[in-house]
Amino acid sequence: MKTSRLLAAAASTFVVVGLVACAPPEKETPKTQSGVDANAATSAADFGGMDGLVKAAKDEGGLNVIALPPDWANYKEIIDTFSAKYGIKVNSAQPDANSQDEINAANQQKGKSTAPDVFDLGQAIALANTSMFAPYKVATFDDVPATFKDPNGTWVNDYGGYMSIGYDSAKLPAVTGVDDLLRPEFKGQVALNGDPTTANAAANGVLMAAIANGGSADDIAPGVDFFGKLKAAGNFLPVDPTPATIESRQTPVVIDWDYLNSAETKKLPSWKVVVPSNALVGGYYFQAINKDGPHPAAARLWQEFLYSDEGQNLFLKGLARPVRADAMEKAGTIDRALLAALPPVQGTPVVATDAQTKKNADYLGANWAKAIG
Incomplete structure (x- = not known):
């Protein structure tokens, strides 16, 4: 919740963060010591199997990730576990950056050792930049529902959740739905995670309010x-809002993804989370490999880890809903205690399509400032 991950409609313009232009040019990345052309690999089979992929990734000696806040979907533990498991140093740049910053960094640093190897993106940004992605199918690719992946593995959804209302029950009356927030007891209390003209969570918060109101x-x-x-x-x-503003009670009500709001219940016992059944809005983030990244084997190993049972359960530990949850339940590999800890949801989920997301972003761009200015 520290950062508002960007939805980023194609028409939006962003400023590139200064550090992306500073590194000197690097030589073209050679083939791995194993002789495998990692840039062209579309599955672990191209390395001769997982052992070959692990060796090739270790030969590269690192992995560059970007825009992964440590308090977002348990990414700190995910990164630490991957690094310890494979002995690969993970260089985490700009953890508070947004999705468009990821794309900007990849373009600005193309051919350099500091370029990001992998992306974790909001829907519109991901689908607007698929030409930058390297197709790759992880071992568990078939477990991911067709709706949540490109058939060639160019992008795959990784984790998601539902829009929610988090509130401090020690300070405020119970919240049961969106319209409760109009009551006088909530004067000066209701925060939205980001600007909905640029932020994925905020835009979906407005969508939740829209559905609750017809x-x-x-x-x-x-x-x-x-x-x-x-x-x-x-x-x-x-x-x-940030974890700090919640814990200091500066933002007593926060509209955000349920996995971010729910994480605060561990730190602030009076923090409650409601997922409105009459406005159940869901969404997934998109995982992809930068086709021009400097560590192509490590990028592919990272994907294998994220979509393994271990990686998916680590997302679940962060209260995010792993994309392979249904298949893991059937196989008995999901952590049932962690699954039971998720906020309960009821109703029929609404997940906006790319076309709907773009249309809504255009409307927000034209009307949001007038509404709250």
């Missing part, structure tokens, strides 16, 4: 209207 994935206008009413009532708090 809108749909094709009509986000009622959600913008709701936040306009929230602002007019004095209830909207224009502060970008």
Whole structure:
């Protein structure tokens, strides 16, 4: 929750973070010592199996990741576990960056040893930049539902969740749904994780409000209207929430992904999380390999780890919902205690398509500032 991962409609413009242009040019990455052309590998079989992939990744000596906050979906433990398991140093750059920053960094640092090897992206940014991705199918590829992957492995959803309302029950009355937030008891209390014209979580928060007020994935206008009413009532708090603002009680109500809100219940016992059954909005992030990354074998090993039972259970430990959850339940490999710890959800989930996401982003760009300005 420390950073608002970007939805980033194609029309948006971003400033490149200064450090991406500083490194000197590097020589083209050679083949691994094993002789495998890792850049062209589409599965572990191209390395002769997992042992060959592990050797090739170790030969490269590192992995560059970007925009992975340690408190987001348990990424600190995921990175630490991968590094310890394979003896590969993970260089984590710009943990508070957004999805567009990831793409900008890859373009600015192309051919350099500091370029990102892998991406973790919001929907619109991912689908707008598929030409930058290297197709790769992990060993568990068939476990991922067809809806959540490119058939060639160009991108694959990795983890997701539902939009939620987190609130401090020691300070506020019980919240049962979106419209409760208009009550006078919530004056100056309600924060949204980011700016919905750029932030994935915030845009889906507006979509949740839209659905709760008669809108749909094709009509986000009622959600913008709701936040306009929230602002007019004095209830909207224009502060970008973080774990620190929650724990210090500066942001007593936060609209965000359930796995981020739920993580705060471990730190603040009075923090409660509600996933509205009448406005169940879901979403997944997209995982992909940078086709021009400097550590192509390590990038592929990272993917294998993320989609292994171990990696998926580590996402689950961070209260995110792993994309292979159904297959792992059937196989008996999911951590049932962690699964039981997830916030309960009811209702029919709404997951916006790429076209709907783009349409909603355009509407937000034209109308959000007017509603809450």
